Amino acid sequence: MYTQALDIPPGEQPKRTPDAVENAAYQAEFDARIDAGATIEAKDWMPEAYRKTLVRQISQHAHSEIVGMLPEGNWISRAPSLKRKAILLAKVQDEGGHGLYLYAAAETLGVSRDELTEALLSGKAKYSSIFNYPTLNWADVGVIGWLVDGAAIMNQIPLCKCSYGPYARAMVRVCKEESFHQRQGYDALLAMMSGTDEQRELVQDAVNRWWWPSLMMFGPHDADSPNSGQSMRWGIKRISNDDLRQKFVDATVKQAEVLGVTLPDDELKWNEARGHYDFAAIDWDEFWNVVNGHGQCNVDRLAMRVKAWDDGAWVREAAVAHAEKQAAREKAAA
Amino acid sequence: MGATAMTSTNPAHLEYVLRLGDAALIHGQRLSEWCGQAPVLEEDLALANMALDFVGQARMLLSHAGTLEGKGRDEDTLAFLRHEGQYRNPTLCEMPNTDFAHTMIKGFLLGSFNLLMWSRLCGSSDKALAAIAAKSLKEARYHAEHTGDWVIRLGDGTEESHRRAQAALDMLWPYTNELFAANPTDDAAAAAGVGPAWSDLAEDWEKAVLPVLKHATLTVPARTPFQTYGKFGRHSEHLGHLLAVMQHLPRSFPGATW
Amino acid sequence: MERKEWPLWEIFVRSKNGLDHKHCGSVHATDARMALQVARDVYTRRQEGVSIWAVKASDIVASDPDAKPELFDPAEDKIYRHPTFYKLPDEVDHM
Numbered sequence: 001m002y003t004q005a006l007d008i009p010p011g012e013q014p015k016r017t018p019d020a021v022e023n024a025a026y027q028a029e030f031d032a033r034i035d036a037g038a039t040i041e042a043k044d045w046m047p048e049a050y051r052k053t054l055v056r057q058i059s060q061h062a063h064s065e066i067v068g069m070l071p072e073g074n075w076i077s078r079a080p081s082l083k084r085k086a087i088l089l090a091k092v093q094d095e096g097g098h099g100l101y102l103y104a105a106a107e108t109l110g111v112s113r114d115e116l117t118e119a120l121l122s123g124k125a126k127y128s129s130i131f132n133y134p135t136l137n138w139a140d141v142g143v144i145g146w147l148v149d150g151a152a153i154m155n156q157i158p159l160c161k162c163s164y165g166p167y168a169r170a171m172v173r174v175c176k177e178e179s180f181h182q183r184q185g186y187d188a189l190l191a192m193m194s195g196t197d198e199q200r201e202l203v204q205d206a207v208n209r210w211w212w213p214s215l216m217m218f219g220p221h222d223a224d225s226p227n228s229g230q231s232m233r234w235g236i237k238r239i240s241n242d243d244l245r246q247k248f249v250d251a252t253v254k255q256a257e258v259l260g261v262t263l264p265d266d267e268l269k270w271n272e273a274r275g276h277y278d279f280a281a282i283d284w285d286e287f288w289n290v291v292n293g294h295g296q297c298n299v300d301r302l303a304m305r306v307k308a309w310d311d312g313a314w315v316r317e318a319a320v321a322h323a324e325k326q327a328a329r330e331k332a333a334a
Numbered sequence: 335m336g337a338t339a340m341t342s343t344n345p346a347h348l349e350y351v352l353r354l355g356d357a358a359l360i361h362g363q364r365l366s367e368w369c370g371q372a373p374v375l376e377e378d379l380a381l382a383n384m385a386l387d388f389v390g391q392a393r394m395l396l397s398h399a400g401t402l403e404g405k406g407r408d409e410d411t412l413a414f415l416r417h418e419g420q421y422r423n424p425t426l427c428e429m430p431n432t433d434f435a436h437t438m439i440k441g442f443l444l445g446s447f448n449l450l451m452w453s454r455l456c457g458s459s460d461k462a463l464a465a466i467a468a469k470s471l472k473e474a475r476y477h478a479e480h481t482g483d484w485v486i487r488l489g490d491g492t493e494e495s496h497r498r499a500q501a502a503l504d505m506l507w508p509y510t511n512e513l514f515a516a517n518p519t520d521d522a523a524a525a526a527g528v529g530p531a532w533s534d535l536a537e538d539w540e541k542a543v544l545p546v547l548k549h550a551t552l553t554v555p556a557r558t559p560f561q562t563y564g565k566f567g568r569h570s571e572h573l574g575h576l577l578a579v580m581q582h583l584p585r586s587f588p589g590a591t592w
Numbered sequence: 593m594e595r596k597e598w599p600l601w602e603i604f605v606r607s608k609n610g611l612d613h614k615h616c617g618s619v620h621a622t623d624a625r626m627a628l629q630v631a632r633d634v635y636t637r638r639q640e641g642v643s644i645w646a647v648k649a650s651d652i653v654a655s656d657p658d659a660k661p662e663l664f665d666p667a668e669d670k671i672y673r674h675p676t677f678y679k680l681p682d683e684v685d686h687m
Binding site for chain 1: 375488
Binding site for chain 3: 043044094170177
């Protein structure tokens with residue numbers, strides 16, 4: 001999975017609607033349950049803003065999985081061995097599966113998958129901007145597994161304990177499968193690093209391109225995400241963007257060493273006092289540019305999803321038409 | 335290693351296994367092209383599952399072919415480093431996806447064939463091949479069922495889906511002639527108990543395929559003398575492009591391991 | 593053209609014989625066979641199951657969460673239904 005911590009727009013802040021006032025007792029009970037760490041289930045009463053925030057976050061997350069199939073899918077037909085082809089195909093298929101689990105979780109909140117898909121295809125819904133970068137050589141596939149999935153795992157493990165039951169359960173399932181993703185990526189890179197000089201160059205080139213975008217996946221600095229507080233309060237978010245990012249950097253430095261690649265940051269060094277690695281400032285202009293549609297692949301990725309959906313319309317209609325005919329025939333025969 | 339001991343002195347034996355291996359390889363490659371592009375998410379996963387089954391079969395069969403040949407070629411050498419004319423898959427496998435109807439019709443025609451093939455090969459005198467067949471047979475049942483269901487849905491769905499399914503059938507049906515064309519390799523392989531002559535499967539294949547096509551309200555094209563020769567190494571123009579993509583990395587980095 | 597969404601099916605998987613079918617999520621499918629086939633592809637990619645149930649979501653009758661008190665609370669004081677209610681001598685307490 002590939003969550004990216006995105007802000008809750010101000011319009012979605014919980015507000016005192018007449019409905020909420022009427023439901024003050026429910027609200028109090030809801031708050032008490034959240035505070036007690038209880039799980040909210042689909043049919044339980046919930047504040048509208050909580051529901052909307054969940055729909056947005058879960059569907060963004062699902063969209064990210066679906067769009068995330070494309071950059072790696074780009075290499076399935078060119079995988080360099082049959083073993084790697086099978087692994088990559090299984091991995092990208094898993095991402096589709098994760099998207100499906102997550103759409104199913106979102107649907108428990110009263111939205112349909114078609115509505116969510118439409119929001120993605122019309123450009124209204126966001127997905128993780130990491131997928132708007134191109135995959136330029138075979139090592140990109142390994143680096144995505146190692147760094148991008150690695151960052152995603154950091155983000156998603158806390159979500160297994162999020163307050164909304166169907167989302168938390170979907171995330172447990174996703175997490176179980178995700179560690180295979182990171183390991184296969186690292187394994188593919190190890191194989192290349194113990195190969196020829198040319199192969200090692202491919203790996204370093206890919207690391208250089210994916211390192212900073214991976215750090216951006218954790219979202220803006222805590223100081224710049226004023227609405228994270230609400231998600232924390234609701235138990236939809238458990239650990240802050242900066243804390244997760246630091247955890248990721250700390251874990252990755254050693255892995256890079258073992259692999260024999262250089263992370264593209266001259267300022268990256270151990271800070272004894274903090275007990276963490278220091279790293280250079282992130283280029284947030286680049287982040288917002290890509291989020292706002294100006295990444296190299298924003299247009300291509302969406303166009304590909306739109307094409308798949310449009311090309312498939314007649315197939316989806318045919319299945320419905322056939323089921324209706326069958327039902328009518330069975331009725332007539334009864 | 336027992337590789338030398340298992341080397342076959344019967345060239346038809348190797349040729350026969352290569353046909354099976356290449357058919358799985360090329361069909362799997364085509365199916366994998368759907369990944370991320372299917373009409374609905376559920377079907378994306380189903381297509382990927384089938385592609386994975388075929389890639390898996392190709393790995394086992396090509397490894398086995400390498401052993402039979404006894405020249406040290408492994409699954410990847412065979413999959414990636416042969417020239418076009420050395421591939422032995424039936425031409426039908428390499429036909430482009432074109433649209434979902436083509437993929438399902440092709441998957442069904444081939445899937446029904448594979449189902450018969452694997453059930454016969456479970457009794458092969460080649461024990462390694464029999465073991466591969468036992469595993470592949472289970473997969474083939476699902477493939478034939480899944481694609482067969484779709485053929486019916488598309489044929490008996492909307493006007494457009496019927497038109498597309500019929501067009502795909504008209505286009506691909508003539509390529510099934512090749513599956514059943516008699517040839518000396520098959521005769522020798524059958525005589526050695528390696529597996530059935532493919533021509534022997536024709537009748538059972540029609541018995542399996544025709545009722546589904548009828549249920550799908552599709553018109554079965556009349557047999558024509560159209561012939562293709564993929565399993566003899568003379569392919570359509572499509573295969574070269576498929577191979578150019580598939581072989582790109584191993585050809586660009588000779589000697590590299592991945 | 594009028595667009596129709598594929599119906600939703602809830603999927604239950606028995607992970608091995610001897611265990612209950614457990615709810616694991618949902619899929620969209622236009623008929624029962626398709627629901628079972630895709631459920632197999634979606635929810636048992638890692639041999640997670642030996643048996644699958646697919647139930648049309650619209651056919652499921654669920655209890656009302658607001659009715660929880662009358663449905664479930666009455667069981668609250670029937671603690672004698674739980675094995676822990678019975679204090680047995682240590683020697684036989686594994687019963």
